[in-house]
Amino acid sequence: MPTLKQNFRLLSSKNDVVSIAILSFLLFIILHFIRITYYLTGEEPQLFFSLFWNHLALKSSFASTVKQPWSLLSHLFIEMSFLKLIGNMVWLWLFSIAIEDLLGRFRILPIFLVGGLLGALFLLVYNIFIPIKPELIYTGCFVSIVAVITATLLFKPHYKIWLFFNVGIPVWVLAIVFFIFQTLSFNLFQPPMMVLLLSGILTGFIYNYWDKPFVWLSQKFQQFSHYFWNNENFMVKKSNKFHVPHPSPNKEKSDQEKLNKLLDKIAQSGIESLSDQERKLLNELSNKL
Numbered sequence: 001m002p003t004l005k006q007n008f009r010l011l012s013s014k015n016d017v018v019s020i021a022i023l024s025f026l027l028f029i030i031l032h033f034i035r036i037t038y039y040l041t042g043e044e045p046q047l048f049f050s051l052f053w054n055h056l057a058l059k060s061s062f063a064s065t066v067k068q069p070w071s072l073l074s075h076l077f078i079e080m081s082f083l084k085l086i087g088n089m090v091w092l093w094l095f096s097i098a099i100e101d102l103l104g105r106f107r108i109l110p111i112f113l114v115g116g117l118l119g120a121l122f123l124l125v126y127n128i129f130i131p132i133k134p135e136l137i138y139t140g141c142f143v144s145i146v147a148v149i150t151a152t153l154l155f156k157p158h159y160k161i162w163l164f165f166n167v168g169i170p171v172w173v174l175a176i177v178f179f180i181f182q183t184l185s186f187n188l189f190q191p192p193m194m195v196l197l198l199s200g201i202l203t204g205f206i207y208n209y210w211d212k213p214f215v216w217l218s219q220k221f222q223q224f225s226h227y228f229w230n231n232e233n234f235m236v237k238k239s240n241k242f243h244v245p246h247p248s249p250n251k252e253k254s255d256q257e258k259l260n261k262l263l264d265k266i267a268q269s270g271i272e273s274l275s276d277q278e279r280k281l282l283n284e285l286s287n288k289l
Contacts, residue, residue, distance in 0.1 A: 060136035110217035115147025150204020
C-alpha cells in the first residue's frame, strides 16, 4: 500500500498546476486561520494585514519591495477570495494541458514564475515614472495565467480541450472566455492592470521564440524534484565509531586449529608438557573462542 509521501508525490507529479495549487491552498488555509484567530481574540483586523498579509503581497512602491524582495514571487500564491483562488487554478489547469500534454512536465512552472516576476518588475518600473496613488497592494496570479495562455496560443492555438459531452473546445475560444470574465470582474483596462497584462503576453512570446531560460529552469526543477523525492538523500548514515569488527571466518578457523593442537598435546603428554608461551596462547584462545 502506497505511503502518504508516495501518494503526495504521485499527485504532485501529475502536472505543475497541482504543485502550484497545493502551495496556494496551504497558504490560504494558514493565513486565514491566523486571520480568524485575530478576529476571535478581539484584535484589530488591520493587525493581520500589517503583520502577515502585506509582507507577502506585492507593493507597487520600489522602496517597499526592496525591504521584502520575496514578495516578487510570494504574491502569486496568495489570494483573499477562496472562489477566486479556485477560479485561478481552474483557468491555469485548462491552459496548461496543451503544453504539458505535448512537451511534458516542468514546463508550466517556469512560465508561471517568470511571468509573475516580469509582471512585478514592470509594475515597479511603471510606478517609478507614473506613481500609483495610493500605493497598490497586489496579490494573485493573473499575470502568470496570461503568460501561460499566450504561450499556449502561440504553441498550439487549435489544441482542443475535451471537457463535457465529448465536445472539444479550442484553447483560443477558452482564452476569449477568460478575458471576458476578467473584464467583467474588474477593470482590466486600468493602467496597472494593462502593465500586468502586457507583461504576461511578453512572457508567452519569449517562451515560444527564445525558450533557453525556460528550458534551463525546467531542468533545474526536474533535478530538484528527483533529489527531493529520493529518500536516500535524507537518510541519516550510521556512524562506525562504535562498531566492533567481527573476526573473519578464516581467522576463526586458524585459531580453532591452534587450540585443537594444544588440546591434543595436553591429552597425550599432560598440561605440564606445555611451555609458558603455549599456556599463554591456550588461555588467549580459550577466552576468544
